[in-house]
Amino acid sequence: MTWLSNFLSTSVGRKQLMAVTGLGMAGFLVIHLSGNLLLFVGEQTFNDYAAFLHKQKWLPLARIGLIAITVVHIYLAFQLAMQNKTARGTEYYYKAASDATLASRSMIYTGCLIFFYLIIHLMNFTFETVEGPAGLYGLVVTKLSNPTYGLFYVGAMVVLGLHLVHGIQSAFQSFGIGHRGHTPHLKKALIGLAVLISAGFALIPIIMMITKGGA
């Protein structure tokens, strides 16, 4: 079983675990987003979808799985960050503008922000009791059309976008799916996917804030 422990004991292995857990969460986001977009189809459809989902026997399992990969992802992130910090030793005297992108340099910070956002998000919706005839749909609309919440959510999605823009394509690099021939396009496509996910989520509060008056 050394191959398994190698994933935890080597830099390349840990990065690949980061990549696989990160991509797992990104996959969840895609499903989550497609569900959320039902908000625009109508109240009934969305609430039916929510009810259908909650009836599924595998839901607790999926939740545990999701929590597990999140924990692994966060644990490794801190471990890697700590190692990276100590690997430098003495800091440079001259603080230069970095060659690296903002997104790539700020992964640990955007990651932390996303975690805090996640807690608030779970408290807002997952652990909130759903009351009233409009069900979950009502709760979502009430919350997100409120400018305080709405703008907070939009801001969070910008941070998420930044994280995904580096994260998704970096995950592919960590698996070594990259080649001079197709990488430039693959990389662009993956960055596009990241932007699409975060923009899709951000669209929901934006539209709700705009249409609140009329709705």
Next chain:
Amino acid sequence: MLDAKIPEGHVSEKWDKHRFKTKLVNPANKRKYNIIVVGTGLAGASAAASLAELGYNVKAFCLQDSPRRAHSIAAQGGINAAKNYPNDGDSVYRLFYDTVKGGDYRAREANVYRLAQVSNNIIDQCTAQGVPFGRDYGGYLDNRSFGGAQVSRTFYARGQTGQQLLLGAYSALMAQVHTGKVTLYPRTEMLEVVVVDGQARGIITRDLINGAIERHEAHAVCLATGGYSNVYYLSTNAIPCNVTASWRAYKKGAFFANPCFTQIHPTCIPVSGDHQSKLTLMSESLRNDGRVWVPMDKDDKRRPEDIPEAERDYYLETRYPAFGNLVPRDVASRASKGVCDEGRGVGATGLAVYLDFEDAIKRDGKGTIEAKYGNLFDMYAKITGDNPYKTPMKIFPAPHYTMGGLWVDYNLMTTIPGLFALGECNFSDHGANRLGASALMQGLADGYFVIPYTIGGYLNNDLPEVTTEHEAFAQAEQAARDNTERLIANKGNRPVDDFHRELGRLVWDRCGMSRSTEGLQDALERIPEMREDFWKNVSITGTSGEFNQVLERAGRVADFYELAELMCRDALTREESCGGHFREEHQTPENEAKRDDENFAHVAAWEFKGDDAEPERHVEQLEFEEVKPTQRSYK
């Protein structure tokens, strides 16, 4: 008379017969022998790796922080071998013949033949190690013609052949470090050879990080410490290249052969000012398309583009119509010096000539020239700030390689039993002039394919057990300490570089591209004075017990003073011109080098007789059974 121990028989059979006759060391006994290898360039790294593979215990030493940085890495052009892959008429015999002739008949035939024989094994070995030699579209190895050779026998890895060959040898060495058969000592300098009862049994070193002086015992010592071009201060060698290891061996009894045989390469980037610390070589291949010229009029200060055709002197083309710009290195270098001496040199210092690509660009188009020389043009632009596509390059000759070195017999053993010399640090197979792409070949031949056989023959001798507690070690260590302390005690006010620059200029003027009796005699008078001044006024900061680059440099310069004297002495006694050694008194009416085969078809090997005594000149007569000497002509 020196005995080179050349085996009997026809030149083509000598190596085979010798290998058969040489006694072998029993595999089980190999692990009982310790071998020291000093230097980790092509010769040192390949020797250390190959000896360790055979089972010997090897200690490998180098000055640099890593063996991979030895100066073999800077070789650009390529490596020769007699593979005859292009089917253009090459053979072992032809490579042998060309090398003896190119060396102006001052090399040992038997050694050169062996070199040509093993040249093919080198290419096989390096390819197997993963050296990415240039290939054709069929996937087979490509060759190019180099240095005016009539066959294409040069293998190359872009413009970085030396780097790739060294990384190959380095990786073989690292593999042996991994197995524990080689112990590596980086940032360590050899200061003394330890001789016990007439046999080399170890060395004394200084750890360059903490200054510790240490003793190392072995059954045999191999020096692979490179050449001494840095005696000129400015050369194409790396800054730390030095003669110290060879010189300390010389002072312990190893003869030093042909020290005046140095090679001046014609195409280097000229000096830009007094701050210049080294010279950069531009590949010889540039002369295939570039035309060399200077203004007709010595007071012509116009920009080169503004000088009309009729007022330019394409002096190589006029003087040597048959070879034109492609005359051999020594001829081209001397001609450049000549026009600069007349005051017609160009550039800020007047020590440069133009290498012009205007006609080549007109003829072939910029694209073709860029494809051939793009990387060289870029490098030139980076260093000088000039664009060679628009304005001619400026070039000037620079010291590049030293054919002279420690005298060795056919087994590569010096006159101290048990002390071997490999690669550029021995007096080598190149005679009085080395052909392009032959240095890499010789370094690897010595390390991979010669020393692993010949050292066994020596180890079969009766070698008594010796430990580092032996009196000889204590004495050698004391000598090293005394020398170091004597240096560090100097708290004068002139930096080491100042002295080195001054010495270099003198040696360059008097014992560089052309030498004369008066000049050499003058140098022999002045060098001891300069040396005395050095020991009085040099500023050596810091202490001996720490990382001290000033102390390192000072020790090397101190040895260069002594070597410079021997070079001049050797040049003065060699009353002929041959290869890189041009004596003004010995030239043809057309100002070409004139050899004296009657009196000087020999190797001059110098024996140290004490600090205050003159060294003794020994002679090894050279027999030319295969390649009969003729006068070279490029008219």
Next chain:
Amino acid sequence: MSKGLNLTLKVWRQKNTLSKGEIVDYQLEDISRDMSFLEMLDVLNNRLEKEGKEPIAFDHDCREGICGACSLFINGQPHGPMKGTTACQLHMRSFEDGATIVVEPWRAKAFPVVKDLVTDRSAFDRIIQAGGYISVRTGNAPDANAIPINKKDSEMAMDAAACIGCGACVAACKNASAMLFVSAKFSHLSLLPQGKVEEKERVLSMVDAMEREGFGNCTNTGACEAECPKEISMDNIARLNRKWLSANSFADV
């Protein structure tokens, strides 16, 4: 261009590995634009030696951009501002008159400072010892043309083999990761048929060795590729990752 440059140099001085270092200021006048960066340091050092002060220690060897000895972190960039250029090939014409230049050693836990600007990069040698070679004994080799190698593969191997082992990638990386160096050596050998035989063992042991030396982790930021004086590509890192994954996960039972 007649007048040379006046410069303020801020240089890291540190007596030895254990002592504490500091930035020391030096004023330089009339520095020729034709000098290389190292020659500028030579000028300063000669002045210090004349004054009986200790000159600045820095690693240098060939001074023509191929040995990889020079290792100066100049104004926040390994080897200074010129792309694809080592410090020894950087010339003073790249700087403005009156400029302040900060010179520091490579910073990485795996590269401890020896003195001033000199660091100990033997970690790289140990990584090579772990597997950066093809195990072929002297004399074992078949004829060099026995195995034809696709020209493109051979060129790609050469691109990777051009690495000079200077450590600029580690110095530039915000995590002090050595992945570009390790992957370049691995790729060089992996792209050639001769190197395939030991590929699995090589990738696992080289990655392990890198781990032991205390380098940071690659986070795919690309600073290494941008600063590499030989412009080695990050594609090599992708190759190493891929080969490691397959060697580690699908190893023979």
